[in-house]
Amino acid sequence: MSTTFPITDKTEITRLAKRGSYDKETIYSILDEALFCNLAFSLHGQPFQIPTGFCRIGDHLYLHGSVGSHYMRELASHSLPVSISATLMDGIVLARSAFHHSVNYRSVVIFSKAELVTDQEELYKALEVFTEKICPGRWADVRKPTAGEWKATMVLRFSISEASAKIRTGPPKDDEEDYALDIWAGVLPLQIEKKYLVPDPLLKSEVPVPNYLSSH
Amino acid sequence: MSTTFPITDKTEITRLAKRGSYDKETIYSILDEALFCNLAFSLHGQPFQIPTGFCRIGDHLYLHGSVGSHYMRELASHSLPVSISATLMDGIVLARSAFHHSVNYRSVVIFSKAELVTDQEELYKALEVFTEKICPGRWADVRKPTAGEWKATMVLRFSISEASAKIRTGPPKDDEEDYALDIWAGVLPLQIEKKYLVPDPLLKSEVPVPNYLSSH
Numbered sequence: 001m002s003t004t005f006p007i008t009d010k011t012e013i014t015r016l017a018k019r020g021s022y023d024k025e026t027i028y029s030i031l032d033e034a035l036f037c038n039l040a041f042s043l044h045g046q047p048f049q050i051p052t053g054f055c056r057i058g059d060h061l062y063l064h065g066s067v068g069s070h071y072m073r074e075l076a077s078h079s080l081p082v083s084i085s086a087t088l089m090d091g092i093v094l095a096r097s098a099f100h101h102s103v104n105y106r107s108v109v110i111f112s113k114a115e116l117v118t119d120q121e122e123l124y125k126a127l128e129v130f131t132e133k134i135c136p137g138r139w140a141d142v143r144k145p146t147a148g149e150w151k152a153t154m155v156l157r158f159s160i161s162e163a164s165a166k167i168r169t170g171p172p173k174d175d176e177e178d179y180a181l182d183i184w185a186g187v188l189p190l191q192i193e194k195k196y197l198v199p200d201p202l203l204k205s206e207v208p209v210p211n212y213l214s215s216h
Numbered sequence: 217m218s219t220t221f222p223i224t225d226k227t228e229i230t231r232l233a234k235r236g237s238y239d240k241e242t243i244y245s246i247l248d249e250a251l252f253c254n255l256a257f258s259l260h261g262q263p264f265q266i267p268t269g270f271c272r273i274g275d276h277l278y279l280h281g282s283v284g285s286h287y288m289r290e291l292a293s294h295s296l297p298v299s300i301s302a303t304l305m306d307g308i309v310l311a312r313s314a315f316h317h318s319v320n321y322r323s324v325v326i327f328s329k330a331e332l333v334t335d336q337e338e339l340y341k342a343l344e345v346f347t348e349k350i351c352p353g354r355w356a357d358v359r360k361p362t363a364g365e366w367k368a369t370m371v372l373r374f375s376i377s378e379a380s381a382k383i384r385t386g387p388p389k390d391d392e393e394d395y396a397l398d399i400w401a402g403v404l405p406l407q408i409e410k411k412y413l414v415p416d417p418l419l420k421s422e423v424p425v426p427n428y429l430s431s432h
Contacts, residue, residue: 010262015285035305035319035406040265042258046226049256049265051303051323069231087267089251089408092350094429097359099369101347103251107267131317134308135404143313143394153315171416178359184423186415188351188432190251192305193409199402200387207400213310216404 010111011164021165030108030165031056034086035134035192039063041075041082054084055130061110061158062117062126072154075114084110084158089190095172096183104187106167112158126155137212226327227380237381246324246381247272250302251350251408255279257291257298270300271346277326277374278333278342288370291330300326300374305406311388312399320403322383328374342371353428 004022005011013020021027031037031054040049050071054063061084065072075082091104117123131139145153172185197209197216220238221227229236237243247253247270256265266287270279277300281288291298307320333339347355361369388401413425413432 010264015282036303036321038254038256038265038267038301038303040254040256040263040299042261042263045258045261046297046327047256047258047263047299048226049254049299049301049325051254051301051321053319066231081262083256083263083265085254085265085267087252087254091414092410094351094354095358097361097365098343098347098355099361099365101350101354101358103269103350105252105267109265111262127314131314134317134319135310138310138317139314142311142317142399143397145313145315149313149315171414171418174418179418180420181359182420182423183358184415184426184429185419186413188413188429189411191409191411193407194308195405195407197402197404198307198387199400202387202390202395203401204396204398207398210400213400213404 005161005163008162011109011162013164013166019166019168021167023165027108027163027165028056030088030106031061031086032133034088037084037086039082039084041080053130053134055126055133056160057126057129059160061160062130062155064127064130064153064155067152067154069154072156076116076154076156079113081111081113082158084112090169091190092188093172094185094188096174096178096181096185100172100174102168102172104168104170106165108163108165110158110160111162112160114156114158117155117157123150123153123155127153137210141210221377221379224378227325227378229380229382235382235384237383239381243324243379243381244272246304246322247277247302248349250304253300253302255298255300257296269346269350271342271349272376273342273345275376277376278346278371280343280346280369280371283368283370285370288372292332292370292372295329298328298330298374300328306385307403307405309388309403310401312390312394312397312401316388316390318384318388320384320386322381324379324381326374326376327378328376330372330374333371333373339366339369339371343369351428353426357426
């Protein structure tokens with residue numbers, strides 16, 4: 001099995017090509033870390049986009065939503081071409097010149113089409129992985145979906161076969177003559193942090209914080 | 217001057233409408249906090265998207281890039297319809313049922329078209345605001361763009377006149393009968409944190425950390 005995605009006319013990184021990657025492991029690690037993606041589609045030339053949670057299982061990406069969601073139904077029934085992106089911001093790159101300011105980031109763009117998931121086992125698995133992604137340990141603890149809730153849930157699957165990543169890391173790159181300037185330069189790292197738990201005001205007082213959340 | 221954007225067929229929030237907002241101040245505060253946006257456009261029915269830095273000045277959003285950037289030139293020359301989104305993830309909402317798990321978020325979607333900025337003063341202002349957005353205090357400190365660097369920089373302006381926000385805040389909403397379950401419920405807040413500065417390995421040793429960065 002190939003460890004990289006083929007380069008296509010849509011995924012080829014032409015601008016700052018050295019930042020591009022088609023490596024599966026790299027692309028999947030970005031997707032697995034990102035808490036949401038942006039789904040873009042086009043209707044009569046007008047682009048729309050939806051920020052939404054997602055998860056990955058193997059070479060597929062899964063979104064879920066309500067059967068009442070207009071865009072989910074559109075995507076499922078018309079098999080529209082979509083692009084899906086996920087971006088992680090890792091730092092602000094402070095160069096000596098305004099011109100060379102930048103950011104450190106890891107981003108992925110996927111081109112695909114929606115397929116409606118109808119298999120019950122796959123549906124169940126996707127919801128489990130989705131829940132475990134946003135909170136590892138949670139699935140075993142919660143009240144599982146009822147038959148009615150399953151009926152109200154729509155899951156879309158997107159094959160990941162046309163994808164690329166773009167990544168910038170490291171210190172600023174300044175013009176040679178600017179390194180002599182007395183201007184501070186470096187990186188201000190950014191990180192998404194999980195803060196202290198806020199219990200539901202309606203939480204029964206005797207319910208303890210579960211082990212898988214006890215570090216927050 | 218109106219304090220809200222008009223609701224159009226493109227911006228109307230139909231799904232979970234109570235989370236929707238057309239309030240200018242709300243929308244602008246989300247844009248000003250977001251470190252990047254996602255620009256989506258469509259070529260022959262195929263959606264593309266670019267994660268990119270941006271800033272806002274009044275009722276306009278500004279992106280900048282290289283004159284060598286293919287997509288910037290396409291957008292500027294063909295006045296393609298675009299959608300621009302920015303999303304802030306504020307927390308993971310842990311309900312008692314898997315079904316009611318959610319996230320707290322603030323997102324904005326704008327529909328607009330690119331205009332090429334040619335006015336030198338506006339170009340300069342946009343770069344200044346852009347730099348100050350990612351690092352307040354930085355502009356006064358850095359080596360300003362040369363004539364050649366200005367020539368290599370393309371700035372696009374997007375009128376913000378068709379826009380909406382979608383926001384979820386607060387604790388989980390569970391089904392009435394689930395509140396009696398012995399399952400912990402609440403919110404795990406998320407926050408983008410600026411961590412400790414990483415000096416450029418090529419930084420002259422006598423250059424101190426400037427005041428505006430001294431808290432990192």
